[in-house]
Amino acid sequence: MAEAPARQHHNVTLAVLTFAGIAFALQQTMIVPALPVLQREFDTSAAWAAWLLTGFLLSASVATPLFGKLGDQHGKERMLVISLSIFLAGSIAAIFAWHIGALIACRIIQGCGAAVFPLSFSIIKDEFPPERVGTGIGVVSAVFGIGGGLGLSLSGVLIDNLGWRWLFVVGAIGVGTAVILVALFVPESPIKTPSRLDVPGALLLCGGLLSLLLALTEGESWGWLSGRIIGLFALAAVLLLTWGLVELRVPEPLVDMRMLANRPVLFANLTGLIAGFALFGSFVLVPSLLQLPRELPADVAALVDYGFGASATKTGLYLLPAALTGFFTGPLSGVLAARWGAKWPLAIGMALGGLGLALLAEWHEEPWQIVVGMLVLGGGLPMTFAAMANIIVESVRPTETGIATGMNTVMRTVGGVIGGQVGAAILTTKTIPGTSVPAESAFTTAFWISVAASFVAVVVALLITPVTRRGMALRSRTEPA
Secondary structure (H helix, E strand, O other), X not given: OOOHHXXXXXXXXXXXHHHHHHHHHHHHHOOHHHHHHHHXXXXXXXXXXXXXXXXXXXXXXXXXXXXXXXXXHHOHHHHHHHHHHHHHHHHHHHHOOOOHXXXXXXXXXXXXXXXXXXXXXXXXXXXXXXXXXXXXXXXXXXXXXHHHHHHHHHHHHHHHHOOOHHHHXXXXXXXXXXXXXXXHHOOOOOOOOOOOOOHHHHHHHHHHHHHHHHHHHHHHHHOOOOHHHHHHHHHHHHHHHHXXXXXXXXXXXXXXXXXXXXXXXXXXXXXXXXXXXXXXXXXXXXXXXXXXXXXXXHHHHOOOOOOOOOOHHHHHHHHHHHHHHHHHHHXXXXXXXXXXXXXXXXXXXXXXXXXXXXXXXXXXXXXXXXXXXXXXXXXXXXXXXXXXXXXXXXXXXXXXXXHHHHHHHHHHHHHHHHHHHHHHHHHHHOEOOOOOOEOHHHHXXXXXHHHHHHHHXXXXXXXXXXXXXXXXXXXXXXXXX
């Protein structure tokens, strides 16, 4: 009782975590509109420029579950400060990058500090009253969509007026402020799991994820049937299978396989995988559609009667309303979850995402049609992510929240990479005859594929059986800590 007054009020903690999430999400997405500029700046190929995303993705996918586990073991606040500090170091270094290779290395460093959201969810679970956990997770989840959308919008303004280095200057200022605020105002978690890090499990998981994601991201450029890609897929299968077997046998596993097999966790992760695949349209297809036929040769541009020729700044403005919508639907997810269970806002969010993508598939001739479609899609995204995190947090022990939410993030990432590759393949193969410009039918086909995946995710979400309080209490007594 004597220690209670010394703990930070949960509303202040939420404000700080929200700011940290915005700072991270801004810096994460601001690089996307800058890829063509950076390709010209460093006189490099599109493949090397794409590694600014691929490098971040690979390191983030490996580091996120590891930081989640370390947070469960050594304290979430401590690991959040370290994670943000690593991200800050990569941001500052990127300001002074002199070569495309150096900038890629900086992005890889940034990715090593990408566990911000799983650690934030764990802190909310530890610090908030039970009735406020769902809303808190909803607010922070909404920040992922809001900050990402704002990042895309701000990126165009900075690139068009100040230059690409200012992307990292602005990002470093935000992340640096977040480090200070978290260190000063977020209390250290009282819930920890004293144990040793499962080094064999960590190495096998890292190797398996790296092989899988590298094969998925480079399959288009290297050739899906090339020896390198087939070898990477085979290596990923062997390493991940071995990882699962090792985790079942070691006394202190990196990931408790029984926890992953728990029905709500299993179906939430499956939904995350499908959702990542389905929702690639908002990040890949829409900007590509908006910017056609800008910077095309005159003879080719004459064949394109779709698209809006938008600049980077204008593209961001199209996406801004959708980002702001999530500020309301993310917290609403927690309210709905408290009343009816988290699977319902998860299903509703995916249904809204599918509806928004269907609108974009059928109506994309006028600017207002893009805005309406993105508003519906943007309303569904944060609700989906918030509900997914709530299901995970409600279904595992407090000592497992970091690693459990980290693995869910990995599943969404893998799904997003697969979806992005499918979208890119469609845009590459369905082109205007005699050109490499995607045909309008390519965008329509890709949108409808993601619509179908969205409604598959709705069905999977409705199959989730929530864990009751009695079941969680029994599980806590019967399973080892």
